[in-house]
Amino acid sequence: MPSSVANESQFRFQSSRSSRQSSCSSRSEPGATTPTSDVVDKALAELQLQSSSKSELLSTSSGKPQRFGWQIKPSKLSLNTHNRIRNIVESLKIKPNPEKPMIPLSIGDPTIFGNLKAADETMKAVLHSVESGKYNGYAHTQGHEAARQAVAKYSAHQRPNEEIDPMEVVLCSGCSSALEYCILALADRGQNVLIPRPGFCLYHTLAEGLDIEVRYYDLLPDQQWRADLVQLESLIDENTAALLINNPSNPCGSVFDEKHLRQLIGICERHYLPIIADEIYEHFVFPGSKHVAVSSLTTEVPVLSCGGLTKRFLVPGWRMGWIIVHDRKQRLVDAVVGLKNMCGRILGSNTLIQGALPEILAKTPQSYFDGVIDVLHSNATLAYKMLKQVRGLNPVMPNGAMYMMIGVDIERFPAFKDDTHFVQELVNEQSVFCLPGSCFEYPGYVRIVLTVPKTMIEEACARMTEFCDRHFKKDSRAFIEHGLLDEEDLAF
Numbered sequence: 091m092p093s094s095v096a097n098e099s100q101f102r103f104q105s106s107r108s109s110r111q112s113s114c115s116s117r118s119e120p121g122a123t124t125p126t127s128d129v130v131d132k133a134l135a136e137l138q139l140q141s142s143s144k145s146e147l148l149s150t151s152s153g154k155p156q157r158f159g160w161q162i163k164p165s166k167l168s169l170n171t172h173n174r175i176r177n178i179v180e181s182l183k184i185k186p187n188p189e190k191p192m193i194p195l196s197i198g199d200p201t202i203f204g205n206l207k208a209a210d211e212t213m214k215a216v217l218h219s220v221e222s223g224k225y226n227g228y229a230h231t232q233g234h235e236a237a238r239q240a241v242a243k244y245s246a247h248q249r250p251n252e253e254i255d256p257m258e259v260v261l262c263s264g265c266s267s268a269l270e271y272c273i274l275a276l277a278d279r280g281q282n283v284l285i286p287r288p289g290f291c292l293y294h295t296l297a298e299g300l301d302i303e304v305r306y307y308d309l310l311p312d313q314q315w316r317a318d319l320v321q322l323e324s325l326i327d328e329n330t331a332a333l334l335i336n337n338p339s340n341p342c343g344s345v346f347d348e349k350h351l352r353q354l355i356g357i358c359e360r361h362y363l364p365i366i367a368d369e370i371y372e373h374f375v376f377p378g379s380k381h382v383a384v385s386s387l388t389t390e391v392p393v394l395s396c397g398g399l400t401k402r403f404l405v406p407g408w409r410m411g412w413i414i415v416h417d418r419k420q421r422l423v424d425a426v427v428g429l430k431n432m433c434g435r436i437l438g439s440n441t442l443i444q445g446a447l448p449e450i451l452a453k454t455p456q457s458y459f460d461g462v463i464d465v466l467h468s469n470a471t472l473a474y475k476m477l478k479q480v481r482g483l484n485p486v487m488p489n490g491a492m493y494m495m496i497g498v499d500i501e502r503f504p505a506f507k508d509d510t511h512f513v514q515e516l517v518n519e520q521s522v523f524c525l526p527g528s529c530f531e532y533p534g535y536v537r538i539v540l541t542v543p544k545t546m547i548e549e550a551c552a553r554m555t556e557f558c559d560r561h562f563k564k565d566s567r568a569f570i571e572h573g574l575l576d577e578e579d580l581a582f
């Protein structure tokens with residue numbers, strides 16, 4: 091063994107040296123009295139730019155295209171990868187009112203306000219993992235067996251009548267990477283994936299760089315954000331690779347009931363479509379609602395369920411997510427090979443957290459989760475009650491997750507062009523920052539997070555009330571159209 095390793099490294103050394111030699115000799119070609127190589131590079135690059143038949147000009151005698159000058163281009167994939175939230179937020183002209191402390195209801199990281207903390211049990215588990223000294227090395231690319239076993243057990247509700255095999259669990263670097271693996275394992279360039287609107291913008295970000303088309307199915311605000319089934323079904327064609335469901339939903343805070351999930355399953359069954367279930371908010375439901383895992387309702391339709399520690403355990407920075415493959419009729423056998431290949435790309439997820447997983451999942455007490463839900467539910471109830479009375483706003487009461495969507499009757503606020511403009515001026519006047527619905531492909535709404543301290547929600551809602559009262563105009567659009575009001579009267 092050692093000798094073959096040595097041989098191999100020797101071989102590598104030789105081959106890299108010989109290739110360097112050849113590149114050196116071609117470098118010195120342009121002239122023995124080379125000024126500086128940079129000047130030469132630049133001149134040649136300019137020449138190349140002027141030339142219409144560059145490959146001819148740059149061919150060597152051997153006919154192999156030459157490389158001249160530094161011309162490093164970003165890949166198409168990287169340039170086609172955009173984070174919509176970042177783009178929209180960065181385009182806002184924001185100058186918070188210095189007299190009012192900023193209340194950011196825009197930030198999806200529940201840990202930043204300090205009111206919600208990870209459980210002691212959760213954090214101790216990581217200490218134990220570090221102290222054991224056993225988790226510094228690489229793991230199996232799918233994750234340590236014990237960690238996968240623990241996730242399988244934790245997720246038993248997803249498949250009530252049959253055990254989940256640890257080999258059906260793939261540990262990933264956060265739920266984001268779980269989603270990426272699923273999309274990449276199922277869809278090729280030119281294919282399409284159905285995603286919800288409004289919906290989490292990451293789905294679009296992950297797909298678009300790879301030329302995987304996203305097709306939006308509509309969620310209906312007046313039907314508790316259930317999917318428009320007819321419209322959804324009309325999007326399906328021979329190139330549709332998967333239906334993505336996000337339940338409970340970010341940004342809606344909605345929770346699909348069993349009946350609706352069965353309707354979605356029915357569509358997938360008719361069209362032979364696998365489901366990617368983003369269930370990062372599983373269990374994250376308010377009293378009176380129940381989360382049903384879509385995989386628990388079907389043996390016909392294969393489901394890739396994506397979850398993780400991020401939201402429920404309030405540790406987004408730990409980057410621990412997972413995929414559970416539910417494939418009762420062996421329809422994903424080939425796709426699962428692809429999925430497992432994907433794990434080889436970054437050689438697996440953080441092993442310290444893998445080492446802690448069994449303890450985290452077993453020991454974090456129910457009372458901790460109940461406490462978090464309590465905070466969110468009471469914030470949701472308070473915000474809903476306050477904002478429901480504001481003219482021009484239509485909050486939709488959530489049943490889970492950490493967000494609330496608020497409809498803005500933009501017609502009633504003629505000073506503002508759209509939801510983005512509304513959000514910008516709300517920051518500038520009141521220092522309250524919501525995310526515009528456009529970030530979720532849903533203009534006409536804004537999203538607030540419910541993870542902030544109660545006093546902050548209360549203050550934010552009071553300021554939003556003041557803001558809306560100030561700008562609300564009854565039938566103003568009609569007045570403008572009939573020339574009864576000048577646009578300028580409305581500008582502030």
Ligand SMILES: *Cc1c(COP(=O)(O)O)cnc(C)c1O
Pocket residue numbers: 263264265266267290336339340368370398399400401406409410411
């Ligand atoms: C936060 C979130 C994720 C990403 O979770 P990470 O584990 O931080 O990658 C995925 N889906 C939805 C709907 C989310 O809100």
